[in-house]
Amino acid sequence: MMFVMVLLTIAGVVSSVIYYSLHGGGVDAFVYPATMIGVVGLHVFTNRLNTHHEQYNRYCSGLTIVIASIVFVLFVLLHVMNLYVLGLWFDPLVIVPFSVGLVFCVMGNQLHRFKIHEETLSAKVWNNSIRPFSFAFVISGLLMIGAIFAPYTITLFFIVLGLTILFLVIRFASELRFVS
Incomplete structure (x- = not known):
């Protein structure tokens, strides 16, 4: 699951770089990938911080699924906004x-x-x-x-x-x- 989150984040960064270079977008082209990096980074940091607590280990899989859904939603939002700015009706x-x-x-x-x-x-x-x-x-x-x-x-x-x-x-x- 962590691999999927990291893969979506990397794809989001690449998509933003392509959008920024082709259309001269502003810094706002990197808002969604920066948020994705922040969410995944906080999840990785929290996993490393709480590995010794048996309570956290029990809840980790549910939390990972929720975080992965948030990263997926941010990935979709990034591409919808790119399509909208490129002039495709959506x-x-x-x-x-x-x-x-x-x-x-x-x-x-x-x-x-x-x-x-x-x-x-x-x-x-x-x-x-x-x-x-x-x-x-x-x-x-x-x-x-x-x-x-x-x-x-x-x-x-x-x-x-x-x-x-x-x-x-x-x-x-x-x-x-x-x-x-």
């Missing part, structure tokens, strides 16, 4: 709900891996909140992807995002009240 605002929806679906599917096997109060709150949170992420991710085909794409995207955040905050607050 609405870049359609890609935003798809990207966030894809990351939400991946996060929702990976969230169940992060159960904590302790008896502390915060562990109980987290374990009771995981299942509704993962359902909320998957459902809202699918709704965001579905919003691409609706007439008011960005408006629906922000409505779904706001309702998801509201649901998560209310659910977590009620879980805190229930446990304490």
Whole structure:
């Protein structure tokens, strides 16, 4: 998985260099590859930093999948923006709900891996909140992807995002009240 992330990052840098040299783009041509390098670099640094903790080793595969989905989304965004700037008709605002929806679906599917096997109060709150949170992420991710085909794409995207955040905050607050 790490090989794929590094390969996508290298391909993104090469694509930005080609775009910059052919069309005289500004420094903004390197925003997405720089972000990809930062995300992959932080993941590699975190892996090296936390190798001695057995808790981190248990969660590493789920975290790697989420990070890989973020790198893939940044790779797609880079190429969509390059196509848009080159004059090919493509609405870049359609890609935003798809990207966030894809990351939400991946996060929702990976969230169940992060159960904590302790008896502390915060562990109980987290374990009771995981299942509704993962359902909320998957459902809202699918709704965001579905919003691409609706007439008011960005408006629906922000409505779904706001309702998801509201649901998560209310659910977590009620879980805190229930446990304490």
